[in-house]
Amino acid sequence: xxxxxxxxVRQDSDGNKLLSxxxxxxxxxxxxxxxxxxxxxxxxxxxxxxxxxxxMSNTKAVVHHDNTKILGRTxxxxxxxxxxxxxxxxxxxxxxTQLHNDTLEQVQRGDLFEGSFLGTCTSYRDLHMGExxxxxxxxxNELRDVAIVTDAAYKGAxxxxxxEINKSETMTxxxxxxxxxxxxxxxxxxxxxxxxTDKLELExxxxxxxxxKKKAETEAAKANAELKRKEEAEKAxxxxxxxxxxxxxxxxxxxxxxxxxxxxxxxxxxxxAAGDGTTTTEAQMIPKAVAELSIKGxxxxxEQLNTNHHPNAVxxxxxxxxxxxxxxxxxxxxxxxxxxxxxxxxILQPKxxxxxxxxxxxxxxxxxxxxxxxxxxxxxxxxxxKFDEYIYTKLLAGATPVAAASExxxxxxxxxxxxxxxxxxxxxxxxRSTFFEAKDVKIDAGSGRFLVEKTxxxxxxxxxxxxxxxxxxxxxVANEKHVVMGDMSAGLATADWNKTEVIVxxxxxxxxxxxxxxxxxxxxxxxCNPLVVVKSADLDQAA
Numbered sequence: 001x002x003x004x005x006x007x008x009v010r011q012d013s014d015g016n017k018l019l020s021x022x023x024x025x026x027x028x029x030x031x032x033x034x035x036x037x038x039x040x041x042x043x044x045x046x047x048x049x050x051x052x053x054x055x056m057s058n059t060k061a062v063v064h065h066d067n068t069k070i071l072g073r074t075x076x077x078x079x080x081x082x083x084x085x086x087x088x089x090x091x092x093x094x095x096x097t098q099l100h101n102d103t104l105e106q107v108q109r110g111d112l113f114e115g116s117f118l119g120t121c122t123s124y125r126d127l128h129m130g131e132x133x134x135x136x137x138x139x140x141n142e143l144r145d146v147a148i149v150t151d152a153a154y155k156g157a158x159x160x161x162x163x164e165i166n167k168s169e170t171m172t173x174x175x176x177x178x179x180x181x182x183x184x185x186x187x188x189x190x191x192x193x194x195x196x197t198d199k200l201e202l203e204x205x206x207x208x209x210x211x212x213k214k215k216a217e218t219e220a221a222k223a224n225a226e227l228k229r230k231e232e233a234e235k236a237x238x239x240x241x242x243x244x245x246x247x248x249x250x251x252x253x254x255x256x257x258x259x260x261x262x263x264x265x266x267x268x269x270x271x272x273a274a275g276d277g278t279t280t281t282e283a284q285m286i287p288k289a290v291a292e293l294s295i296k297g298x299x300x301x302x303e304q305l306n307t308n309h310h311p312n313a314v315x316x317x318x319x320x321x322x323x324x325x326x327x328x329x330x331x332x333x334x335x336x337x338x339x340x341x342x343x344x345x346x347i348l349q350p351k352x353x354x355x356x357x358x359x360x361x362x363x364x365x366x367x368x369x370x371x372x373x374x375x376x377x378x379x380x381x382x383x384x385x386k387f388d389e390y391i392y393t394k395l396l397a398g399a400t401p402v403a404a405a406s407e408x409x410x411x412x413x414x415x416x417x418x419x420x421x422x423x424x425x426x427x428x429x430x431x432r433s434t435f436f437e438a439k440d441v442k443i444d445a446g447s448g449r450f451l452v453e454k455t456x457x458x459x460x461x462x463x464x465x466x467x468x469x470x471x472x473x474x475x476x477v478a479n480e481k482h483v484v485m486g487d488m489s490a491g492l493a494t495a496d497w498n499k500t501e502v503i504v505x506x507x508x509x510x511x512x513x514x515x516x517x518x519x520x521x522x523x524x525x526x527x528c529n530p531l532v533v534v535k536s537a538d539l540d541q542a543a
Contacts (some may be wrong), residue, residue: 035126355382379519
């Protein structure tokens with residue numbers, strides 16, 4: 001193979017002649033030692049990363065490193081430089097000057113067939129390959145020129161691309177041996193670096209495993225301690241309940257029946273011994289340990305909103321009379337002595353949410369406790385439903401409106417989410433009808449994905465994974481509908497005073513033989529931070 005034909009001359013699609021060659025090759029030793037200014041004489045090779053930060057913005061292509069014989073330059077766009085796995089490939093768009101024509105003629109004749117470069121080195125390292133001293137150029141700071149020459153420092157600089165020739169045909173035995181030594185040294189260095197990296201990785205994993213084991217042991221100890229504490233608390237509660245049951249005649253159903261049959265027309269039954277502190281009043285109330293009115297496993301919708309909940313709201317109900325007259329009005333007049341304040345300073349005042357149902361005197365006499373228990377439980381569920389509506393009304397009244405979000409689309413959902421000024425967990429709320437409208441909206445034509453998906457009762461999920469709570473308890477004014485989005489843990493405070501009133505009214509419907517029973521729960525909610533809760537514009541297009 002003729003080495004003098006390895007510099008390539010070709011034409012582009014416009015007919016311009018292009019001259020390409022490798023002025024720099026990576027990882028090859030110079031074919032003879034180079035004498036450096038610091039007195040070192042060694043074979044030279046260029047590291048594969050040497051050009052990573054090189055300034056090649058004003059590099060010239062020249063003949064024999066002669067600045068008077070410029071073929072092209074990078075800042076003029078007539079020279080392009082490309083770094084690949086082999087080295088630096090230089091390509092000149094040749095003009096029609098006498099120099100360009102002469103250079104092309106000399107290349108095609110085989111007079112010029114090698115490449116070279118001129119640049120500044122800012123980092124190198126000296127090493128030995130057996131007895132052979134080698135200086136490896138690590139960083140070339142500035143590449144001043146690339147040249148076509150007749151005597152290159154690197155024999156490999158004449159090769160355009162490895163795929164275009166059989167390398168063994170262009171290298172001498174000495175060059176092959178030098179390259180093999182260089183490759184062996186490179187493999188040894190890479191193996192040493194890998195062994196060092198593997199060791200550090202193993203040490204890191206061992207440290208992580210030890211830390212994880214220590215953390216798991218600590219968490220297990222905490223969990224065991226918490227479990228033991230809960231078991232002890234449950235035992236204490238059971239013992240308190242047992243003692244209270246022994247001291248109290250009958251359960252709350254008997255108290256309600258007694259109230260309905262009392263000569264004074266009824267009484268006020270309060271759960272968990274809340275009262276004005278008098279002995280007479282306390283005797284008419286359900287002991288704290290009696291928990292029949294609690295609903296195990298029931299999770300009202302408002303408890304699923306991740307609100308800033310205050311579970312320890314406490315206080316006493318002050319009855320207007322020692323043996324009060326019955327009726328809803330009496331319950332509303334029973335003052336509560338303790339408000340609570342959210343961390344943001346919002347005052348939460350106990351309000352009554354409840355339900356009144358009626359039974360006949362005959363039913364009261366004949367119905368079993370299980371039937372009556374169901375009526376009480378239904379009343380408590382009705383209180384939670386009214387509290388759901390109350391909370392949604394609070395959010396609609398105080399949430400920050402986002403006028404740009406006026407349709408059920410992915411873009412408008414994104415606008416709502418962008419308007420929530422919080423780093424917390426964002427969730428979405430709407431009425432049931434609005435949710436099912438969004439459930440039919442495709443976010444794109446190809447994937448078949450929808451704006452929201454139903455994941456359970458009262459629950460859904462948006463296309464990007466936000467929790468979506470919907471309910472028919474959420475009520476809006478006529479001809480309006482919205483989507484509410486925000487961080488409920490930072491924006492909404494709720495409190496449940498854990499007080500349940502059972503009011504037996506025998507007088508109001510006495511002529512009809514009807515007894516009214518009202519079940520109230522004491523709860524409240526406040527919008528703490530309107531910036532973390534936003535709402536869409538009115539989505540009712542027909543309004």
